[in-house]
Amino acid sequence: MTVADILLLALGAVAVGAALLVVTTAHVVRAGLYLVLTLGAVAGMYLVLAAELVAWVQVLIYVGAVVVLLLFAVMLTRAPIGASADLDRPAGPAMLIGGGAGLGLAALFIDAYRWTAVEFGEPGRVGVLGEEIFGNWVLPFEVLSVLLLAALIGAIIVSRPDIGARNGKVPH
C-alpha cells in the first residue's frame, strides 16, 4: 500500500460516490453538480497516475465546458430546479445490467491483476506526449478536428431548424 494507492482509493471512493449520486438524485441540477465532483475526482486520479496533461484537459474540457453545457441545457429545457418525481424508470433491469456490467468488469480486473504492484516509470512529460500526438497519431488528430467541426456545424443545424427550412416561415 503506497501513498499512490491510498490516494487512488480515496479519489476513487469520491468519484464512485458522486457518480452514484449523479444517477440517483432527484434534482437535475444537482446531478450536474455531482458530475463535476466525479469528474474532478477522476482528474485527480489522472494526476496520481502521472498523466498530467490528461488531468488538466479533463478539468478544462469536462468540468469547464461539458458540464457548463449540460447546465445550460438544463436551463433551456426548463427542467425543474427542485426535486422531480418522474426522472426515473423502474430500477430493476437497470440495476441488473448496470450492476452486472460493473461488478463483472471489476471481477475480471481483480482476477487479472490480483494485488500485484507496478512501479511508476518516468513521470508524465507533456513534450513526449506532444511528439506522440503529432507524430504517430497525427492523422487521427486531424480527422478528429474535422469531426469537431462537423459536430459544431451539426449542433448548430440541429438546434436551429430555421436554418435549413426551405420556406423560411418557421417562426422565431
Added chain:
Amino acid sequence: MRPVIPYVIAALLFGIGVYGVLRRRHAILLLMAVELMLNAVNIVLVTAATTVQATLAAAGVGTPYTGHVFALFIIVIAAAEVGVGLAIVLQLFRLRSSAAVDTVPLSDPDPPPDAAHATAAEPDPPTAEAVPR
C-alpha cells in the same frame, strides 16, 4: 502502485454509468450517465498506459503515452458528442416540450387504427413551433 485499484474504480464507474443510462428518463441525465461511462474508459486507458509503460519500457517495446493520447481523443469526442447530443435534446424538447426519451418512436408508426394517435406520434415541425418559448 496497484493497478487493480483504478481498474476496479473504472469498472464501478462504468457500471454506474450503465445503470444511469437505463434508469434515467431525462435526456440530459442520460448524457451525464454516458459521460460517466466515457470517464471509466479513460481511467482504464490511462492506467493501462501507466502500467504498460512501467512494465514494457524497460524492454524497449511499446509506445508510451498511447493510452494518454486515446484518453485525450476520447475527451474531445465526448465534448463533440455532448454538443451534438444537447442540440438534439433541445430540438426534442422543442418538439415535445419534454426531454424524456421514453416517448420517442424509433420507426414510422404502423398504419394507424385511429388518426388522432397517428398525428400525435408524427413529428410535425409547424405544430411543434406552437410550443411557447
Added chain:
Amino acid sequence: MSAGQMLLVATLAVPALGAAVVALLPRRIEQGARVTGTVAAALAFLASALLYLGRDWSPMIALGTPVQPWYQLQLDWVPWLNLQFHLGVDGISYPLVVLTTLLTFLCCLFTIYRVPEGGRGRSLVALLLVTEVGIVGTFLAFDLVLFFIFFEVVLLPMFAIIAFWGGERRRHAARKFAFYTLFGSVLLLVGVFVVVGSAGTADIVALTAGEALTRPIQLTAFTLFAVAFAVKSPLWPLHTWLPDAHTEAPTVGSVILAGVLLKMGTYGLIRIGVGVTPEGIAWAAPVLGVLAVAAIIIGALVCLAQTELKRLIAYSSVGHMGFVLLGIATLSVAGLQAALIGNIAHGIITGLLFFLAGAIKDRAHTGELARLGGLRENAPVLAGLLGFGAIASLGLPGLAGFWGEIFAVVAAFQRGDTLWVVLGVAAAVGAALTAAYFLRLLRRVTHGPAALQLTAPGLTRPELVAWSPLVLLALALGLLPALVLGMAYDPVTALAGVVP
C-alpha cells in the same frame, strides 16, 4: 491466342461491350442505341456461328478424355481460389450457345421495332445483352466457379427486365423469380465449394476425367447441384416461379427465359451433374425420372385447365422440360442426346410461341382464352403461325419437338427396369395430353367466330424477320435432327461413359 480462342472471347466480349456502349450513349440517341445493341448481338451471333468452322475434326474418343472441347482458353484468374478463366466449347454446348446468341439477336431486333411499356428500349437492349453474356458464359465455362459466376450474372438483368417491362403483377413475379432462383444458386454455390474443396480443382475437364471425388462427396454435391438446376430447369415441384415470371415478363423476356435461360439448368445437369458427379446422378436417377414424368403429366394437366395464353405456354415448358429431364435421368447416350435436342427444340419452338403470344396479347389486349377466338378470321397469318408453333410444340413428328420426346421415351425403355418402362409409358401418355391442350388452345384462339377487334391484325416486317428463323429452324431440325446431334454424338457418348 488462336482464332478459335479469339472467337470464344468475342462471343462473350462483344455483347458485354455492346451493353456498355448502349448504356453509355447519350440519352437522346434512343433508336441509335437500340440499333447499336442489335448490331452487337448480331456480331455475337456471327462469332458464335463461326466457332463451328474452327473446330477440331479429329475423332476424340480415341483420346480417352471424357470432355474434349474444340478449343479452350485457360487463364489464371484468382489462383489462390483455384479459379481459372477457363472457356471452351464442344458439341454439347455449341448448339446452346448459338441458340442463345440467335434468340438474343432476334429479341434485340424485335426491340428496335417495339418496346414494351415500362422503360426505355435502349435499357432493355442493354439488359438483354448482359443476360446474353451470362447465359453464353454459363455454356462456355469450363471452370466450376466461373460457371457459378455466369450462372448468377443472368439473374439481375432478367429480374430488371421482368420488374420494369413486365405486366401487371411484374414486381411480384420478378421477386419470386429472383428469390427462387437465388435459393437454388445458394445451394449451387455450396455444391461448388464442396466439390472444389474436396477435389482441389474447379476445372470441369479435369473433374470429369478424374476420380477425385469420393462417393459420399459426389452424393452430397449432386444433391445440392440437382436442387439448383431443378429450380432453374424447372423440375416439378420447384417450378412455380416459372408461370408467374413468363406470364408477367415482356415478350422478349419470355422468349429469353423460355428459350435459353431454362437450358442453363439442364445443361448444368448434363455437364456438371453427369460429368462431375456421375455416381451422384446415377444414385438419384430414379427420383429424377419420376419427378420428370410427374412434371410432364402435371404440366399437361394444368395446361388442359389453364385459362391464360402465356401461362399456358409457360406451363407447357414445364412439361417439355420434363421430357428433357427424363432423357437426362436415363443417363444413356440416347437419353442425353434426346435431352440435348429437346433443349434446342424447346428453345426454338417456345421462343416462337412466346413471340406469337406476345403479338396476340398486344393486338387483342387480353390473354384470356375465354375472350380470344377466331384469330384465323382476323389475322390469318398470325393464326397460321400459332398453329405451326402449337403443332411443333405438341411434338409432331417431322418437326423439332418430336425427337426429344420420343427418344426420351426410347431411352427410358432401353433401361428396361419396370420403373423406367412405367415412366416411359407415362411420358408417352403425357405426350398425348400435350396434344390435347395445344389443340384446345388452338380451338379457343384461332377457330370459331372472331371474338375481338384486333388492332393491326397484319404482321409487320420486323415481326416476320424475327420469327421466320425460328419457323425455319423448327422445320429444319425436325427434318434433319443431325444438325444438332451430329456434333453432339461423340461428346455425349464420351460423357455417358463416365457414368458407372
Added chain:
Amino acid sequence: MTTHAPLAMLLPAIPFAAALVTLLLPQRSRAVAATLGIAGAAGALALTLVLLLTFDQPYGGYVELVRFGELAVSFGVRVDTAALLVAVATGVVALAVQVYSVSYLHDDQRYAPYAAQVSLFTAAMLLVLVAGDLIVLLVGWEVMGICSYLLIAHDRRLPAAPGAAVKAFLVTRVGDVGFWLGIILLGVGAGSFRIADVLAAVTAGEISGTVLTVAALGLLAGVAGKSAQFPLHTWLPDAMAGPTPISALIHAATMVAAGIYVVFRLYPVFSGATGVLAVLGVMAAVTMLLGALAATAAEDIKRVLAWSTVSQLAYMAGALAIGATAAALFHLLTHAAFKALLFLGAGIVIHAVGTNLMSGMGGLRRALPATFWSMTIGLAALVGLPPLAGFWSKDAILYAASGTAGWVAALVFAAGLATVVVTAWYATRLWLRTFFGAPRPSSQEGSPLQAMAVSGDPSSKPVHGAPPLMLWPVVALAVPSALLGFAAFAEAFVPWLQTPDPVEWAGEYVAGAQAPVPVLAEQELLHIGVFMVVPVAAVALGIVLAWAMWRRDTAADPARLLGPVRPVFAHAFYLDQVQHAVVVRPVTAFARAVRRTDEVVVDGAVEGTGRGTLGIGALLARAHRGAVPRAVAAVLGGALLFGIVAVTLGGAW
C-alpha cells in the same frame, strides 16, 4: 442402293415440296395453289407408275438421319408392289381430290393453305407407304393425323368443325400412345428401327414373346385409332365436318386405310404375337356390325358413308385377323376407289341441294344423271354386287374366313355375312332416298335426327348441276370401282398383293440378285364356285328389304323399319356419350383439380414461405420497434450477455 431407291425417296418429296411452296403463297392465290396441288399429286402418281412398271424385285435403301446411342434413325424406303399399289390408289384419289376441290371450294378464301395441306397429306401418306424405318413411318403417320385435323377444321362456317377436328386428332392420338410404345418396344428389342431389321428379329424370335405381344397390342391401338376401329372409331363420323373432298381423300380412301396397311406391312409382328390377331378379329367383327348398323339410321349422307367406311375398314381388319392379307389389301384398293367415288359424288349432291341431310334430297337422278350413274356403280360396288369391284374383294375375304379354322375366323365370317345384309340395306336406302322419289325441300321438319347433322344450310337453294371439274373425277373413279375386281383374274396381279418374306428380303437391294424374293405365304384371291351364292343372296336380301320398305311410302325414311332401336343406331350405340363420360369428363375434371392443387398446394407452399418469412420479419420488427430505453437496455444487456458468454466459454482469463 439401286437407282430405284432414291426415286422412291423422292416419292413423298414431290408433294411435300409442292406443299411447302404453296404454304408460302398468299392466301388468295387460287390458281397457282391449285396448279401446284394438282402438279404435286400428278407428279407423285406418275412417279409411282414409273416405279411400278419398272419393278422387278422388292428393294430398300437407307440414308442415316441421326443416331441416338446405338439406335439409328434412317430415312429409308422399303418398296414392294403392295406399297406401290396403295401409292397408286393414293395418287389417283389425291389427284382426283385436287381437281375436284378447285371447283368444290371455288369461293373459299383460304384455298392456298387448303391445297398445301392436301399436298402435305399426300406426301405423308406416301411416306407411310414406302417408309423403311419405323420412326419415319411414325412421322408420316402423325403428319397425316395433323393434316386431317387441319382439314377437318377448314370450314369456317361450321361451328362443329373445330370440335370435330380436335376430336379426330385426339382420339387417334390416344391410340398413337400405343403406337409409339409398340414402335419403341420393337425398336429397342430389335436394336434397330429399320423395318427390315425388326421383321428379321421378330421372325428369328429375338424378341421375347411378352414384349412382342405388348408391342403388337400397342401397334394395334394405333391402328384402331387411325383406321377407326372400335372403340376408337368415334372420331370418323364427326370428321365429316371437313370439306367433302377431304372426307373422300382422308376419311375414306387413304388415311384410314393406313392403319390396315401398317398391319399388313408389319404382319409378322402380329402373327408372331400370341392372341393379338384374335383381338384384332374381335375388334373387326364388332366394328363391322356396329358401323353398318349405325349407318342404317344416319340421316346425314356423309355420315352414312362414314359409318360404311368404318364397317368396310373392319372387313379389312377381319381379313388380316384371319391371315388373308392379300384379300385385305385387295379390299383396301377397291374400297379406296369406290369410297372416294361415293364421297365425291355425295359432294356433288350436297353442292347441288345445299344440304347434307337426305331428308332434303330425293329425285336427283334426273338433275344429276352422270352423278347418279357413277354413284350407282359406287354403291353397287360397296354392297358387293357382282361383277363390280367390291364383290370380288369382299368375296375373297368371306371365302377366306369360311375356309379358315378357328373361332376368330368363324366370328369374322358370321359378322361379315350379317354386315353384307345390313350394308345392302343402308346402301339401297341411301340410293333410293337420294336419287328416287319426289324432290324434297331441304328444311324438312320432324326429323329427330336433324340435330345430328354436321351441317344444315336451311335456305333451300335450287338444285344446280354438277360442274365439270367435279364430275370428271367422279366419272373417272367409276371405272376402277367397276372394273378393279377383274384384276383378280390377272395372273400377274395376284402375286403383287403378297407379302415378301422378310427374312429373305433383309434390307438393301443387292444388284443382280439371283433368286427372287419369295412371298410369305401364297394366297389366292379368286374363288369362282358355289360359295359365291352366299354373299349374293345376302346382298339381295338387304336390297329387297330396303326396297320393300321404301315402296310403301316413297317419301318416308326406310329407317322406320328399325323401330325402337333407331335412336340407338342413330346415336351409334351412345358410344360418344360413353366416351365423353368415361374419358373426357374425368380427364378435364382431373385437370382442373391438378391445376388447383398446383396453384394452391405447390405454389402455395412457395408463396407461403415468402409470406411466412415476411410475417416473422414483421414480428421481429415489432419487437425492435420499442422505445429508446428498452432498446438501450436490450443493447447493453446483450453486450453484457456476450461478455459473460465470452468469459465463461473463452476461459482465457
